[in-house]
Structures are given as structure tokens and as C-alpha cells.
Amino acid sequence: MATFSSDEEFTKRLLKTFKIEADGHVKSIVEGLLEIERLGFDGEIQPIIDKIFRNAHSLKGSARTVGIFSIEEICQEIESLFSNIRKGYLPLTKKIVETLFNACSILDSIVNKPDIKVPSKEITTLIKSLYENKSQLNDINENKGLLIDQNKIKKTPKADKEIKSNHNILKIDSKKLELLFSEMEEMISIKGYLKNNLLLLDELEAGLQNIIKRSNDILSAMDEKSSLTETLQLQRGSLQELALNIKKHKKVFREGKFFLDRKIDDILFNLRDIVMMPFYTALEPFPLMIREMAKSQNKDIDFIVEGKELCIDRRILDELRDPFTHIFRNAIDHGIETIQERIALKKNPKAIIKVKANIVKGEQVVIKIMDDGRGIDLDLLKDKIVNMKLVDNVEAEKLKDEEVIDYIFKPEVSTAKMVTNISGRGLGMAIVRETIERLGGTIMAMTERERGTAFTVKLPVNISTIKIMLIKAYNGNIYGIPTEKIIYSSRVKKSDIQKVDGIDTVNIKGNLTSMIKIDDTLDIPTSNDLIGEHINYFVLGSENKLIAFSTAEILFEEEIFIKPFQGQVKRLKNIIGAASISKGNNILILNPTDLLKSAIKKGFVPTFKPDEMYVSTKKKSILIAEDSITARTLFKGILESVGYQVTTAPDGIEAWNILKSQDFDLLLSDIQMPGLNGFELTEKIRNDRKLFRLPVVLITGLESQQDKERGIEVGANAYIVKSSFDQSNLLDVIKKII
Structure with a gap:
């Protein structure tokens, strides 16, 4: 049971918990209101109304618990209002929705900015406006008529799902989780430490074998009856015993390293899974921000998100909020036209900002941010970069469109006709690229006059090794x-x-x-x-x-x-x-x-x-040693299809000769081959002073535990059984090693 040193400490923890919960309720209400605006008041909005009602009710109870009565009072009025809307006594109107957006802004200020006191007059005015909307009930009740036909309202499965409670969710302080994650990931250095020590053992064993070989050569040339010969034979015996002990200890060490590597990888994989969050969490602040900015500039914008449920590392999502803010502000302030301008251009009065996220090959997320505004004036941008002396007139004329638009990511480059409190200083997009690249990603832009602008962001799905x-x-x-x-x-x-x-x-x-x-x-x-x-x-x-x-x-x-x-x-x-x-x-x-x-x-x-x-140096080279032409052709096709440079050998002896004359990044070898099998080939590689660091993957039909242990003993980096062969598994193993 948790204990607290003082009432003050308990209150702080309680308020911290309330802030997290309240923030979620306010965001949920805002999402519901935006969805109502998108669907229209005649759409199937009853499930959304139910959702807003539940959030207001829950927030009211929580606020009462911590003694924040201003929130309780506002939520009481929202709850009462929606209770009558749900029952059909009151129509949901644009005026009510607008009032509720204002209510959410005040609630957000009270929850997230406790140091900034919201004037009591502002709260009173808000509540009064809610009462004015509610006062329509008197006339409705006198007529005892329903304004909404409840039979025409369809309940959706989504509404039912939202009622379910997530009893299996445990909330953990994110800072504690990050500390655990960071400390665990530092264990990767232990893997490297063990690997280096194993390589030192390999070098030591190889050096010792060379000394023994030289001793044999010397002894074969000496007189067997010489006392010196006897002494050297004794020394050689000691060296051979030492080499045998090193080999035994190396086997134990290698098995321990193999086990520890696997455990560290498993724990890291599970921890990374914990910090994966839905993509929409990075976008939560923006629907309301976009709506309010658009309204202040006489613009109407539909904010659409695809790929909301894709899971991405929370640490990446946190870093994306600033770049998203800059891109959305630029789109609203400079890209999207006013309602009247769009009508004059025969465009839909309601503009679109669309965010679309896709996961590619399970490793990379591609995020596209598009608007259908006026686009970027590339001629104006050329003039700007010439005036800034980034290029001269001759160079500017030679630039392709994609090269010109890339200059928006340079500091102080902007095509804005005036600087506003929102944008136009030419710093935002430089910060955007800097942040994306710091996360290991890339960003590029495309534009077309009067059709809009699109940004493509490519990022890793998680912050990994x-x-x-x-x-x-x-x-x-x-x-x-x-x-x-x-x-x-x-x-x-x-x-x-x-x-x-x-x-x-x-x-x-x-x-x-x-x-x-x-x-x-x-x-x-x-x-x-x-x-x-x-x-x-x-x-x-x-x-x-x-x-x-x-x-x-x-x-x-x-x-x-x-x-x-x-x-x-x-x-x-x-x-x-x-x-x-x-x-x-x-x-x-x-x-x-x-x-x-x-x-x-x-x-x-x-x-x-x-x-x-670029092509020749970026390609990793792999040697395949396989006596089956079918298997050799299969593996070669798989590896070449993903960009590896592949050389093949029909047996172990040919593979060894190739290795002595060419450099490779990895050997993929069968075990059962004529002349020199895969175990023997791997052992020769580990005992060779030049090749002992070469990664070796054994792929074979031998499935026994004894064979797997033999593979580990001779120094293979991985052991894949052909009966359970999976193309993606082979590629994952190779990618991890090289």
C-alpha cells in the first residue's frame, strides 16, 4: 500500500493523476465535437453525443474529488445540456457546438495551466451562455414534443466498444519507464563486450595453434634423441593441453554469450513494444488548434487522418509535435485560401489538410501531410534564394523544381509576404528538417500551384539500436x-x-x-x-x-x-x-x-x-556455400532481390579458396557438403588470422540439439534449420549480423 510523508505530497500526486485523466476527457470531448461538425447535424451522431455526455459526467466526478469546483460546475452544465439532447428535448445546433468548443478551451486552461488563473467572470459568462441554450427547454416541455426521432438514430458498434472498461491497463510514470528502457538498452554494450572477448579468445587460440604448428615443424627437423628435442616435446604437450582448455572454455563462453544475447534481445523487443503508441496520440492537440486558427482567418478546414491506429515509438511521436505544428501553421497561414477566395477559384469552400501514415516493411513509417491550398510559388522562392545570395541567377535557372523547393528547409528562407505571430520568419521548416534528421529520418516537399503542397516524412518505427x-x-x-x-x-x-x-x-x-x-x-x-x-x-x-x-x-x-x-x-x-x-x-x-x-x-x-x-560500395557481399544447385539458386535469388552482392560455391573447399582471395561481409553455408563440411569450414575460418572475424550463418537440414551445439562450438553466428526455413527470417538474421 502506498504511503505518503504528508498531506501535501498526497495532494500533489492526486492532482497529477487528475490532470492526466482530465486531459483525456477534454480531448475526447473535442474529438466528438469535431466529428459532429464533419458529419453534420443530420448525420448519425447519437453515439458521439453519448460519448461526450459520458466524458463530461466522468470529468465532473473527478473534479469534485480533487476540489476543482470550476471544472465541476462547467461539466455539470454540459452534462445537463447533453442529457436533454440525448432524450430528444433539445436540438444540437451550431451555436451550442461553438459554445462547447469555448467551454473546452477554458477547461483545457484550468487543467493544463494551473499557474494562469482563469477569470471567474469568464467562467460565469460561459455557464450563462449554456443556460441560455438550455432555456429553450421550457417551451419544448410545454409542448411535450420531441425534436429528435429516437427511432431514426442508429447505434454503432463503436459506441458499444467505448463503454467497455480496460481493466488490464496499468498506468506507469513515463519517466520511470524511459529510465528502465535506457538502462536496459545499455546492456547492448555488454553484448559487444562479450563479442570482443570471444574474438580475443579466437585470436589467442589461433596464435597458439600457429605456435604448435611451428613447434611441430621444428621438431620434425631435429634429432629425436636430442635432450632439446625432449624438452620441446614436453613444452609442445603443455601448449596442446592449454589449447584444449582454451577450446573447452571458449565453448562454454560462446554458449553463455549466445544465451545472454538472446535474452537481451527478447527483453529489448518486449520493452520496445511497451513504448509503442498509436500514431493519433501525436496529433491530439491539432484538431482544435487547426479549427481555431482557421476560424480566426475566415477559413474552413477539414482535418483528416488516416492510419491513426499504427503504433510508433512514443519517443518519436513526442518529437514530432513541433514539426507538425510548424507544417500545419504554414499550411493555414500561407497555403490555404479564405472561403471567399476558394469560391472564386471554383474550389470547395472547405479546404483539406490530410495526414496519412503507413508502415513499410515493418521498420519504417511514411507520413504524408497534404493540403489542397494555393501551393508554393517556386518563382518567388527562386527570387528569394537569389536575393539571399544562396545561388546566382544562372544557377537558379538550372535548378529543377524539386531542388528549388528544398530551399524552404534552409534557415530564414520564406515566401511569406509578411511575418505573422504564427509564421513567416523562415525558421520553422529548418527546425522541422533538423528534428526529422535527428530522429534518423528524412523529409521532402512537393508542390503544385493552386493544387496544394505535400510533405513526405520517413522515420524509423522505433528508436532502436x-x-x-x-x-x-x-x-x-x-x-x-x-x-x-x-x-x-x-x-x-x-x-x-x-x-x-x-x-x-x-x-x-x-x-x-x-x-x-x-x-x-x-x-x-x-x-x-x-x-x-x-x-x-x-x-x-x-x-x-x-x-x-x-x-x-x-x-x-x-x-x-x-x-x-x-x-x-x-x-x-x-x-x-x-x-x-x-x-x-x-x-x-x-x-x-x-x-x-x-x-x-x-x-x-x-x-x-x-x-x-554509391551502388558498389553500399552493397554488402555474401558468399553462399551450398552443394545443392536448387538451394543455391534459391538463396542467391532471395539475397540479390534485396540488394546483396552474391557469389556462390558448390562445396566447402571451393568456398575456402574463394574466401582466401576475395573479401566478403558474410558466409552463408550448408553443413553437409563433400570435401569440407560447414562445421569444418567454419572452424577453419575461426582459426585463420585474416578471416576469424567473418560472420557465418549455417543453414542446414540437421535439426538435432547436438548439431546446433556443434554449430555454436565451431563459431557460427546463427544456425537456421531448412525444414522451418522462412525467407523473412533469413533476411532478418543476415541484416542483424551485417
Whole structure:
């Protein structure tokens, strides 16, 4: 049972609970009123009337419990009013609906802005207006006539569903849940720590086997009767015993790692499911905001949402409210015409703002925000960017429409003829793109004169783990960069670096590309000279352009969870957030988009990105070892259809020879093959100093637990049984590994 240290603490907790409940009731009433306006007063609105009545009644009782009598008094009048509307004694009119919208605004102020006292006169005036509407009852009761024929009103299944109580719902403080989630996701670094230690064991075992092999070579060349030979034989025996012990412990370690990895993944999956919320929760504040803004500007707007029930990570939904606010305000203030203007243009007087959400491949949500207003004047936008010296007249004329409209996301670019208290400063859309990109998404715009504007936002469904490439700057700091944003990475001889107009350049696929030190990009003081005989670099691209960034060392890839900055440090130049890595260190994760902008500001000119480079470097390469031509063809077709570069081998020996001469990102191998089976091939890979890190997926008809344990023992990353083969499962496993 909960205990409280004081009455004051109890009251605070009670009011906090009331605020959450009251906020839900007010929003539900607003949704009902908007739906009534959309359907019209002659539509099937009885279920909606019932819903508003129930919410007003529930809010009244809760307000009485916490002693907020102003809310209780307003809700009493709303409840009484709707009681008579439900019974058919009073018609629901536009005037009543307008009054109720005003009532909801006041209720919202009392609930969400307790520090701002709502004048008692305002509450009294509101209640009086409700009484004036209710006074029509006297005349109606005298005539004893119903204004609404109850038999013509159809109850819908939706109304019945709303009455049901959700007894299985448990409310948890979101901050506590986020803390739990954040701490749990940090366990991903434990997975990385175990993986690195397993790789060290692999290296140790491989090194020991090489020493034993060299000992055998030396002993075979020595005199068997020599005392030194006997000593070396004893030493070799000790080494062989040590190698055997390492192998046994490695097996136990690998099994434990496999079990822990699976448990961590399962817990994270279930936790992510908990923080998934319906898409409509991000849009709850907007129907009333859009209605009030439209009304103040003599505009009539129908706000339509499709995909309301799609579930998206609540942390993403919370971040979307600001971008949505900017887009909706711009649409109302600049895009949508007044009622009279639309009539003159022979448009429907009621404009439309439509939001449509779809989930693509279970991983990405695509949100389209459309209006049917006047669209964006691209000629005016061209003039604006020329006047701002972002481009010159010649460049502006060469720009395609999609390139022109992209400038609305630049700071201080706006086609608004005047600045209002709502929009027109040219800052909003820049903030929109910045927020979307910080969430790992993209946004693009399309427009057509007199037909409207559409924005397409693509985002991950949830904030999940990502793969980063760890790099070391010249000053010794380690940073992470999202791997999917890296177009290319390599090393080049220092003598091959060319100076062009004082800027270092590197030849990539026949194109001289500007190269900037990562330290300079981040404004970290270091020597002006590139250190070492070879220069490591990675390439980032945006808008079909490239810039190379040199770094002291490119380390390795790791799976991490990015912790975004909170509060006043929500946005840092060049930085997305922080993360814990397997070595136990906390590192900063760099923002690829910001790095490009920073490099360009320092005078580094981006080079056009050749399409063939993008394709060839983005594709992951997979070697398939499979003796069945049917299975080999099937797996090759599946993997190539989703963009992997595939090479095949008919048996283990051929696969081994290919691996020694070519680089691959993963091996997909059958087990039962002639010459060298899948277990033996995997074991050879783990004992090879060059190949021991190569991920291996075994796919086989062998189903016994013993075979699965054998797969884990030899070092396979995954084990898939052909009898339960599922294409999506194979792709999910491979994607997770590489």
C-alpha cells in the first residue's frame, strides 16, 4: 500500500493523476465535437453525443474529488445540456457546438495551466451562455414534443466498444519507464563486450595453434634423441593441453554469450513494444488548434487522418509535435485560401489538410501531410534564394523544381509576404528538417500551384539500436558515425594526396574529392600535417555530393543505442547523441549531415557522387556455400532481390579458396557438403588470422540439439534449420549480423 510523508505530497500526486485523466476527457470531448461538425447535424451522431455526455459526467466526478469546483460546475452544465439532447428535448445546433468548443478551451486552461488563473467572470459568462441554450427547454416541455426521432438514430458498434472498461491497463510514470528502457538498452554494450572477448579468445587460440604448428615443424627437423628435442616435446604437450582448455572454455563462453544475447534481445523487443503508441496520440492537440486558427482567418478546414491506429515509438511521436505544428501553421497561414477566395477559384469552400501514415516493411513509417491550398510559388522562392545570395541567377535557372523547393528547409528562407505571430520568419521548416534528421529520418516537399503542397516524412518505427563505425581522431578521441550514412571508407598513401587550391584531395573512382581532417571539422586543434605514411578516410554524401574525412584510425563496427541529449543540451553542432560501447567507454556519435555542412562552411567543395560508386560500395557481399544447385539458386535469388552482392560455391573447399582471395561481409553455408563440411569450414575460418572475424550463418537440414551445439562450438553466428526455413527470417538474421 502506498504511503505518503504528508498531506501535501498526497495532494500533489492526486492532482497529477487528475490532470492526466482530465486531459483525456477534454480531448475526447473535442474529438466528438469535431466529428459532429464533419458529419453534420443530420448525420448519425447519437453515439458521439453519448460519448461526450459520458466524458463530461466522468470529468465532473473527478473534479469534485480533487476540489476543482470550476471544472465541476462547467461539466455539470454540459452534462445537463447533453442529457436533454440525448432524450430528444433539445436540438444540437451550431451555436451550442461553438459554445462547447469555448467551454473546452477554458477547461483545457484550468487543467493544463494551473499557474494562469482563469477569470471567474469568464467562467460565469460561459455557464450563462449554456443556460441560455438550455432555456429553450421550457417551451419544448410545454409542448411535450420531441425534436429528435429516437427511432431514426442508429447505434454503432463503436459506441458499444467505448463503454467497455480496460481493466488490464496499468498506468506507469513515463519517466520511470524511459529510465528502465535506457538502462536496459545499455546492456547492448555488454553484448559487444562479450563479442570482443570471444574474438580475443579466437585470436589467442589461433596464435597458439600457429605456435604448435611451428613447434611441430621444428621438431620434425631435429634429432629425436636430442635432450632439446625432449624438452620441446614436453613444452609442445603443455601448449596442446592449454589449447584444449582454451577450446573447452571458449565453448562454454560462446554458449553463455549466445544465451545472454538472446535474452537481451527478447527483453529489448518486449520493452520496445511497451513504448509503442498509436500514431493519433501525436496529433491530439491539432484538431482544435487547426479549427481555431482557421476560424480566426475566415477559413474552413477539414482535418483528416488516416492510419491513426499504427503504433510508433512514443519517443518519436513526442518529437514530432513541433514539426507538425510548424507544417500545419504554414499550411493555414500561407497555403490555404479564405472561403471567399476558394469560391472564386471554383474550389470547395472547405479546404483539406490530410495526414496519412503507413508502415513499410515493418521498420519504417511514411507520413504524408497534404493540403489542397494555393501551393508554393517556386518563382518567388527562386527570387528569394537569389536575393539571399544562396545561388546566382544562372544557377537558379538550372535548378529543377524539386531542388528549388528544398530551399524552404534552409534557415530564414520564406515566401511569406509578411511575418505573422504564427509564421513567416523562415525558421520553422529548418527546425522541422533538423528534428526529422535527428530522429534518423528524412523529409521532402512537393508542390503544385493552386493544387496544394505535400510533405513526405520517413522515420524509423522505433528508436532502436544502430550500427556505428568507430573512428579515432588525430587528437586521440574516439567517435562513432552511423554506418548506413558512410558511402565509402578506405586508406590511401600520403604521397597520393593532391593539393588543389590549398585543399587536400583524394582520387575516388576517377573523381578528385575534397578531404578534410575530422579534427578540423570538429574545430579540434591538431597539427596541420596528415600523420603517417597512409591516410585513413571515410566518405559522406548528401544531395548526390561527396566529401572525404581523414582520421587517424578506422577501428571497427559496433551495435549501440544512441542516447539523445535532453533539456537545454538538446542540440549540439555535429553531434547526434552519446552511447556506451563494449569497452565501457562513453563516446559521442557524430551527425553526418552536420559534418557535411561544417566542411562546406570551411570552404571544402563537395564533389558529385558517381552512381556506380554509391551502388558498389553500399552493397554488402555474401558468399553462399551450398552443394545443392536448387538451394543455391534459391538463396542467391532471395539475397540479390534485396540488394546483396552474391557469389556462390558448390562445396566447402571451393568456398575456402574463394574466401582466401576475395573479401566478403558474410558466409552463408550448408553443413553437409563433400570435401569440407560447414562445421569444418567454419572452424577453419575461426582459426585463420585474416578471416576469424567473418560472420557465418549455417543453414542446414540437421535439426538435432547436438548439431546446433556443434554449430555454436565451431563459431557460427546463427544456425537456421531448412525444414522451418522462412525467407523473412533469413533476411532478418543476415541484416542483424551485417
